[in-house]
Amino acid sequence: MTPALAIAGLRTEFRIGGAWHPAVSDLSLDLMPNETLALVGESGCGKSVTAMSVMGLIRPPVGRVTGGRILLEGRDIAGLPEAELESVRGDRMAMIFQEPMTALNPVMTVGDQVAESLRIHRGLSRTEALGRARALFEEVKIPSAAARLGEYPHQFSGGMRQRVMIAVALACDPAVLLADEPTTALDVTIQAQVLGLLSDLRARHGMAVLFITHNLGVVAQIADRVAVMYAGQIVEQGPVGAIFARPAHPYTRALFAAIPRLDRPDQALSAIGGRVPPLDAMPDGCRFAPRCPLRRAGCELPQTLEPLSEEHAVRCHVAAHA
Amino acid sequence: MSTAAEVELAPTRPSGLKRALARARGNPTTLAGAIITLLIVAGAVLAPWIAPFDPTEQNIIDRLQSPGGDYLLGTDQFGRDVFSRLLYGARISLVVSLGAIAAAMVTGGTIGMVSGYIGGRFDLITMQVMDVLLSFPSLILGLMVVALLGPELENLVIAIALTAIAPFARIARAPTLVLKERAFIEAGRAMGFSHLRILFAHILPNILSEVLVMGSLWMATAVRVEASLSFIGLGVKPPTATWGGMTRDGFENILDAPWLAVFPGLAILLLVLGLNMIGDGLRDATDPKLRNE
Numbered sequence: 001m002t003p004a005l006a007i008a009g010l011r012t013e014f015r016i017g018g019a020w021h022p023a024v025s026d027l028s029l030d031l032m033p034n035e036t037l038a039l040v041g042e043s044g045c046g047k048s049v050t051a052m053s054v055m056g057l058i059r060p061p062v063g064r065v066t067g068g069r070i071l072l073e074g075r076d077i078a079g080l081p082e083a084e085l086e087s088v089r090g091d092r093m094a095m096i097f098q099e100p101m102t103a104l105n106p107v108m109t110v111g112d113q114v115a116e117s118l119r120i121h122r123g124l125s126r127t128e129a130l131g132r133a134r135a136l137f138e139e140v141k142i143p144s145a146a147a148r149l150g151e152y153p154h155q156f157s158g159g160m161r162q163r164v165m166i167a168v169a170l171a172c173d174p175a176v177l178l179a180d181e182p183t184t185a186l187d188v189t190i191q192a193q194v195l196g197l198l199s200d201l202r203a204r205h206g207m208a209v210l211f212i213t214h215n216l217g218v219v220a221q222i223a224d225r226v227a228v229m230y231a232g233q234i235v236e237q238g239p240v241g242a243i244f245a246r247p248a249h250p251y252t253r254a255l256f257a258a259i260p261r262l263d264r265p266d267q268a269l270s271a272i273g274g275r276v277p278p279l280d281a282m283p284d285g286c287r288f289a290p291r292c293p294l295r296r297a298g299c300e301l302p303q304t305l306e307p308l309s310e311e312h313a314v315r316c317h318v319a320a321h322a
Numbered sequence: 323m324s325t326a327a328e329v330e331l332a333p334t335r336p337s338g339l340k341r342a343l344a345r346a347r348g349n350p351t352t353l354a355g356a357i358i359t360l361l362i363v364a365g366a367v368l369a370p371w372i373a374p375f376d377p378t379e380q381n382i383i384d385r386l387q388s389p390g391g392d393y394l395l396g397t398d399q400f401g402r403d404v405f406s407r408l409l410y411g412a413r414i415s416l417v418v419s420l421g422a423i424a425a426a427m428v429t430g431g432t433i434g435m436v437s438g439y440i441g442g443r444f445d446l447i448t449m450q451v452m453d454v455l456l457s458f459p460s461l462i463l464g465l466m467v468v469a470l471l472g473p474e475l476e477n478l479v480i481a482i483a484l485t486a487i488a489p490f491a492r493i494a495r496a497p498t499l500v501l502k503e504r505a506f507i508e509a510g511r512a513m514g515f516s517h518l519r520i521l522f523a524h525i526l527p528n529i530l531s532e533v534l535v536m537g538s539l540w541m542a543t544a545v546r547v548e549a550s551l552s553f554i555g556l557g558v559k560p561p562t563a564t565w566g567g568m569t570r571d572g573f574e575n576i577l578d579a580p581w582l583a584v585f586p587g588l589a590i591l592l593l594v595l596g597l598n599m600i601g602d603g604l605r606d607a608t609d610p611k612l613r614n615e
Binding site for chain 1: 513
């Protein structure tokens with residue numbers, strides 16, 4: 001079975017003070033149809049940059065993708081001309097964003113916003129597209145769908161707006177859905193509803209979902225597999241069960257240790273000492289080494305992802321040979 | 323947190339222009355301005371039916387008649403009816419200023435929007451060119467263009483449009499700079515929308531109300547510039563009636579027949595006043611700082 005999305009050796013660079021520095025380096029991922037892969041990591045670790053690179057939205061002069069292949073349903077879309085990318089974006093792959101408050105055009109009815117991509121990618125007439133938009137609204141469980149098509153974003157609550165965003169993204173039945181922290185701006189009950197909806201939709205459409213989040217609780221709820229990112233690299237990758245049961249990389253372990261527990265009311269919040277190295281001062285070896293409690297000889301060498309089991313891999317020579 | 327997002331959205335709500343109009347309606351100054359302007363527009367549109375005389379027909383026997391009597395506002399040195407000429411002159415003023423402002427709004431607005439959207443060096447250079455245009459007083463720039471192209475109706479429109487392009491570019495660029503960073507623009511790109519579609523289907527509707535309000539204010543300036551050009555003889559050529567031209571002709575007989583200069587002058591004053599009152603009202607109504615009053 002071909003992966004819906006296969007990223008191999010992706011490298012994305014940004015310009016800082018006249019020199020290019022990688023924000024994402026040597027990133028490889030396979031995403032099968034009907035699978036949710038959670039990309040986890042703290043702010044600035046390169047999760048969103050990865051998604052934007054896949055979408056082809058990182059362009060000079062701001063940034064550039066300098067290496068790697070991005071295969072969407074077997075077709076390499078890295079370096080496609082802009083016009084061809086435009087025909088793929090929103091059609092075979094779509095993206096939903098973090099801020100449902102600002103990700104919709106305030107002066108356009110939500111119905112027209114859902115219909116717009118159908119008219120562009122499928123060549124439907126406005127009436128046909130609005131009919132399809134109505135079906136999509138019902139699918140994302142927006143109550144009284146037909147009546148709400150003609151309303152504007154400000155008439156919707158945050159959770160409902162995120163449903164509209166999901167309807168927009170699903171309009172052309174994409175093979176890959178990139179969800180960039182879609183529930184971060186929502187409160188927890190709404191978050192649970194939206195996550196449930198996303199799981200349903202993924203199963204019904206057989207989509208591959210790349211779910212970007214920093215919330216491990218969300219990961220447990222929605223993901224099949226997890227990739228943990230640190231400073232632009234995947235440091236650990238594996239099935240959600242294995243990662244949660246046996247986190248191998250010291251960074252992954254530190255992340256789990258930082259989750260406050262309900263059954264220990266008196267605990268002090270644990271934090272990871274130090275800070276993420278800046279893009280223009282990345283260590284050559286393990287990027288987590290300066291903060292790592294297990295640091296030892298060998299950490300100053302570049303680390304590779306080594307398999308722990310068939311599907312579980314870790315970028316740490318200490319953990320890999322423990 | 324959600325309130326902060328609501329506040330941020332407020333200035334570009336869909337009903338922005340409609341609500342601004344509603345607020346403007348409640349303002350007596352705006353209402354007065356609208357009434358004055360509408361009366362003049364009605365007079366111009368209905369001129370062929372309501373003008374008592376042919377505006378260009380000379381009647382030497384009845385020359386320099388005072389207002390009242392057969393001629394409501396008197397006659398000029400050729401015996402032409404001043405009132406009829408004012409009605410027809412309103413047509414020139416309105417057509418020239420409307421045409422010029424529409425042209426400036428489309429060209430200037432597009433330049434500003436595209437420039438702000440592209441950004442970087444392109445934006446810098448475009449806006450500096452606009453600053454150079456802006457540094458000419460409207461009348462001087464208009465004078466140069468008409469002197470070069472000749473005093474025809476179309477050239478007047480072009481001349482006045484040129485003087486108004488830069489301010490429209492500025493007014494369209496500023497909100498575009500803010501909008502292009504908004505998430506829905508990036509979301510649009512992620513949906514595969516082309517830059518052209520983003521610009522004209524997504525950014526344009528968001529900045530339209532600001533540009534239109536600016537247009538209503540600049541209409542008054544356009545009327546003034548047209549009248550000034552006609553006054554110094556660079557307007558539409560006689561015998562076509564123009565307010566500026568009538569005022570100038572009136573000066574030749576200012577002592578015997580002061581109404582000849584006074585009435586067209588008053589007409590210019592009233593139209594400029596009316597348009598400014600509308601523009602001020604609309605601007606106040608869309609200004610968030612004045613909204614809570």
